[in-house]
Amino acid sequence: MAIKKILVTGANGQLGWELSQLTAIYPAFEFIFLDRIGMDLSQPATFEKIINDILPDIIINTAAYTAVDKAETEKELSHTVNAIAVGALARISKQKGIRFITYSTDYVFSGVSSTPFLPDTLLQPINSYGSSKAEGEKIALAENAASIIIRTSWVFSSHGNNFVKTMIRLMKEREQLKIVGDQHGRPTYARDLAMATIKIIEALNTGKNIQGVYHYANTGATTWYQFAAKIKALAGLSCELIAITTAEFPTPAARPGYSVLDTQKIENELSITIPNWENSLEQCIQKLS
Numbered sequence: 001m002a003i004k005k006i007l008v009t010g011a012n013g014q015l016g017w018e019l020s021q022l023t024a025i026y027p028a029f030e031f032i033f034l035d036r037i038g039m040d041l042s043q044p045a046t047f048e049k050i051i052n053d054i055l056p057d058i059i060i061n062t063a064a065y066t067a068v069d070k071a072e073t074e075k076e077l078s079h080t081v082n083a084i085a086v087g088a089l090a091r092i093s094k095q096k097g098i099r100f101i102t103y104s105t106d107y108v109f110s111g112v113s114s115t116p117f118l119p120d121t122l123l124q125p126i127n128s129y130g131s132s133k134a135e136g137e138k139i140a141l142a143e144n145a146a147s148i149i150i151r152t153s154w155v156f157s158s159h160g161n162n163f164v165k166t167m168i169r170l171m172k173e174r175e176q177l178k179i180v181g182d183q184h185g186r187p188t189y190a191r192d193l194a195m196a197t198i199k200i201i202e203a204l205n206t207g208k209n210i211q212g213v214y215h216y217a218n219t220g221a222t223t224w225y226q227f228a229a230k231i232k233a234l235a236g237l238s239c240e241l242i243a244i245t246t247a248e249f250p251t252p253a254a255r256p257g258y259s260v261l262d263t264q265k266i267e268n269e270l271s272i273t274i275p276n277w278e279n280s281l282e283q284c285i286q287k288l289s
């Protein structure tokens with residue numbers, strides 16, 4: 001059965017919003033976007049009725065509890081939204097013959113490596129958010145082996161809350177900013193991830209067997225400091241940036257020192273070339289201005 005009707009949760013998040021910006025390019029698909037009011041992921045008992053009323057061919061779950069530091073104190077809520085709800089969506093999808101795509105994070109990994117993490121690397125989260133997402137992955141696959149889980153990292157967009165927008169605001173307000181320079185990862189433009197998600201659906205429609213865990217992030221690894229320096233250059237700002245260590249910037253949730261994702265699997269299976277993060281950042285900043 002070809003996928004036509006697409007239910008997207010988290011309509012107001014970065015990724016949900018970027019997907020909503022693509023609908024005009026893909027008129028063959030019927031998209032239904034639900035925000036927190038339309039589908040509250042803290043209320044899994046309500047899912048069945050909502051899904052029955054819509055009867056989509058695929059569910060794209062972009063909604064998540066993404067407040068990394070707050071998750072240390074809101075463990076129960078983050079676990080419900082990122083694990084229990086994901087499991088419920090996977091189970092209902094399997095029962096009704098609906099395909100299921102959900103997203104996870106580079107924070108499921110230990111942070112201890114010098115080579116990019118492969119999709120089948122052992123999960124060893126070092127904070128509560130990472131644990132809730134790792135749990136969500138496991139439950140999704142246990143409930144529905146055909147689930148598609150896309151791990152991503154350092155997501156930014158012209159919409160919503162993210163590092164790029166925070167940096168531009170702070171660099172306008174302050175003369176000097178200290179940025180962590182010893183955490184390594186791959187920034188991801190939510191628009192590029194949204195396009196890759198549509199490519200997955202198109203591939204499914206051609207009969208390609210896609211299931212399990214994938215990694216998607218823009219190419220080129222960097223640090224938060226270098227990311228900020230590029231934002232500064234592209235936005236034409238003059239704030240002085242100082243690189244500091246993780247130890248000099250304590251946060252409630254521990255951050256992995258190295259969380260670079262290896263994206264070869266998705267590149268090969270979808271035959272896509274992933275854009276470089278600096279080029280995608282330039283596009284994002286052009287939109288912001």
Ligand SMILES: NC(=O)c1ccc[n+]([C@@H]2O[C@H](COP(=O)([O-])OP(=O)(O)OC[C@H]3O[C@@H](n4cnc5c(N)ncnc54)[C@H](OP(=O)(O)O)[C@@H]3O)[C@@H](O)[C@H]2O)c1
Pocket residue numbers: 010011012013014015016035036037039040041042061062063064065066081102103104105106133151152153154155156160161190
């Ligand atoms: N952001 C990142 O840097 C990052 C990094 C790695 C992985 N990821 C993963 O990538 C996916 C997309 O992330 P994103 O960047 O688009 O996140 P985002 O911008 O933070 O958006 C998350 C969305 O989830 C919604 N949400 C939160 N709790 C909810 C609930 N109880 N019920 C329904 N909706 C709820 C939020 O609703 P409101 O708008 O009402 O608050 C928001 O629209 C997520 O799975 C995330 O874990 C993100």
